[in-house]
Amino acid sequence: MSWTDERVxxxxxxxxxxxxxxQIAKELGGVxxxxxxxxxxxxxxxxxxxGASPAKAEPKEKPAPAPKAEAxxxxxxxTEPARPAPAAEAKPAIPARRQIIPAGQPLxxxxxxNEISPEALAKVNEIEKKAKKLTLMELTEKTCKWPVGxxxxxxxxxxGLPVExxxxxxxxxxxxxxxxxxxxxxxxx
DNA sequence: CCCTGATTCGC
DNA sequence: GCGAATCAGG
Numbered sequence: 136m137s138w139t140d141e142r143v144x145x146x147x148x149x150x151x152x153x154x155x156x157x158q159i160a161k162e163l164g165g166v167x168x169x170x171x172x173x174x175x176x177x178x179x180x181x182x183x184x185x186g187a188s189p190a191k192a193e194p195k196e197k198p199a200p201a202p203k204a205e206a207x208x209x210x211x212x213x214t215e216p217a218r219p220a221p222a223a224e225a226k227p228a229i230p231a232r233r234q235i236i237p238a239g240q241p242l243x244x245x246x247x248x249n250e251i252s253p254e255a256l257a258k259v260n261e262i263e264k265k266a267k268k269l270t271l272m273e274l275t276e277k278t279c280k281w282p283v284g285x286x287x288x289x290x291x292x293x294x295g296l297p298v299e300x301x302x303x304x305x306x307x308x309x310x311x312x313x314x315x316x317x318x319x320x321x322x323x324x
Numbered sequence: 325c326c327c328t329g330a331t332t333c334g335c
Numbered sequence: 336g337c338g339a340a341t342c343a344g345g
Contacts, residue, residue, distance in 0.1 A: 167338070
């Protein structure tokens with residue numbers, strides 16, 4: 136496979152979205168993640184900072200400063216082929232089915248019902264915006280299986296981000312899923 | 325072990 | 336320019 140304009144464009148798009156090189160490679164097909172990374176570098180867009188990561192300034196000697204004074208006209212040919220929908224679908228308010236669960240009432244006890252470090256929760260909310268939003272069938276051993284949303288509605292999906300090696304959830308969700316176990320020890324019954 | 329990106333270097 | 340091999344990390 137070669138780097139056609141379309142493929143490069145998809146590469147840029149996905150890289151910009153923060154997709155990993157391997158994911159991009161998978162999507163493109165015919166290339167390895169190494170190829171993707173190599174291309175990314177050649178394109179000079181290795182830095183994914185969107186303007187909020189001034190922290191890292193490698194003390195590496197850069198013989199070629201590469202000013203990057205690009206001023207591409209970009210006539211915008213936009214030959215968008217069949218691109219996978221962004222996933223933001225119109226959601227026809229659950230037809231043929233009244234809300235099984237009373238509005239505003241507690242959903243099935245999400246594991247986060249207890250006290251979890253506010254940090255962890257904040258982290259979750261943060262990453263859930265980047266979730267792949269997979270369906271049950273799309274889950275693999277390598278995708279986070281954390282459920283999000285209300286199973287009774289269309290607004291339900293699984294995180295799908297890369298799992299923490301071995302575990303069933305991504306880093307953020309591992310944080311709220313595995314608790315030191317403490318609260319409920321004396322459960323009289 | 326799984327994964328990530330970064331770099332090198334023969335092609 | 337390309338990307339496998341390798342490196343360096345999480």
